[in-house]
Amino acid sequence: MSQAKITIEIIQKMKLDGQPIAALTAYDFAMARLLDEAGIPLLLVGDSVGMVVLGYPDTTHVTMAEMLHHVRAAARAQTRALLGADLPFRSYQTPAQAMNNARALVEAGAGFVKAEGGAEILPQIKAIISEGIPFCAHLGMLPQHVLEEGGYKIKGKKEEEHLRLLQDARMLDEAGVFAIILELVTPNVAREIAHEVSVPVIGIGSGPHCDGQILVTQDLIGGFPWFTPGFVKPRAQCAALAVSAIHAWKASLSVPGGASSVVS
Ligand code: KIV
Numbered sequence: 001m002s003q004a005k006i007t008i009e010i011i012q013k014m015k016l017d018g019q020p021i022a023a024l025t026a027y028d029f030a031m032a033r034l035l036d037e038a039g040i041p042l043l044l045v046g047d048s049v050g051m052v053v054l055g056y057p058d059t060t061h062v063t064m065a066e067m068l069h070h071v072r073a074a075a076r077a078q079t080r081a082l083l084g085a086d087l088p089f090r091s092y093q094t095p096a097q098a099m100n101n102a103r104a105l106v107e108a109g110a111g112f113v114k115a116e117g118g119a120e121i122l123p124q125i126k127a128i129i130s131e132g133i134p135f136c137a138h139l140g141m142l143p144q145h146v147l148e149e150g151g152y153k154i155k156g157k158k159e160e161e162h163l164r165l166l167q168d169a170r171m172l173d174e175a176g177v178f179a180i181i182l183e184l185v186t187p188n189v190a191r192e193i194a195h196e197v198s199v200p201v202i203g204i205g206s207g208p209h210c211d212g213q214i215l216v217t218q219d220l221i222g223g224f225p226w227f228t229p230g231f232v233k234p235r236a237q238c239a240a241l242a243v244s245a246i247h248a249w250k251a252s253l254s255v256p257g258g259a260s261s262v263v264s
Contacts, residue, residue, distance in 0.1 A: 006041045006082045008112065008134050008178045014041070014211070015200040021212025023202055024220065027053050027070045031217060032077035040081055042202075044114065044214065045071045047086040047144070052218045059143045062088040064101055068108045075109020084136060085110035089144045095127035102128045102135075112178065116142040118168025122175060129176045137177040139168055140206065141184035152229075156189035165189055166196065173197040181214060182206045205231035
């Protein structure tokens with residue numbers, strides 16, 4: 001018997017029940033299905049697809065068309081997990097644009113959308129929520145701003161950053177976001193925010209005190225060996241396993257009558 005779909009309410013109840021929320025990225029049918037079968041309740045078609053699948057140097061190159069393509073692929077897995085999608089760089093510059101693009105992601109199969117920022121994108125967030133589309137916020141280090149910021153820097157060390165993060169998190173909670181992702185925030189500030197807001201706070205590189213954790217799946221399984229963020233401990237070496245299987249298969253090849261085909 002198939003189990004009931006994971007809903008926003010179930011994810012939010014996990015915080016109240018003190019159950020850690022495990023979230024991972026999925027950009028295609030196979031990974032969405034595998035993660036679903038492994039019991040991961042929250043999946044994200046992140047714009048990290050730009051780096052780990054599409055070969056861009058950062059997420060600022062990802063387009064709406066690319067996001068839609070990957071959301072459709074992941075959604076075909078018809079997961080029990082709640083599947084969401086990122087609004088890519090410059091796809092939510094006005095409330096109307098944010099609403100239209102959020103609607104397109106939902107039509108492609110997303111059960112919620114996420115965008116990066118706090119007070120500066122509040123009108124866009126309100127427009128999306130007013131359409132009845134569940135919204136997940138993203139605060140802390142904002143990868144779509146990596147070029148202006150000059151790198152992936154930890155947030156919350158300075159008092160003004162700490163206060164701004166807290167203020168943004170409270171404001172987003174009041175605005176009706178269903179969860180907040182905190183990226184590269186100091187563990188103490190992340191803990192304070194998770195305690196302050198009613199919605200689940202899901203960390204990435206923000207210490208152990210959040211209500212849940214999200215990772216780029218390739219980082220967790222060693223699927224993208226050219227770069228792994230320092231805060232991730234890979235639990236497998238999938239790229240190395242693939243290379244060794246490829247070598248073994250290549251070494252097993254022979255051509256009838258060729259040098260390696262010995263007929264006695
Ligand atoms: O793009 C992404 O994968 C994300 C993360 C929070 C994992 O935004």
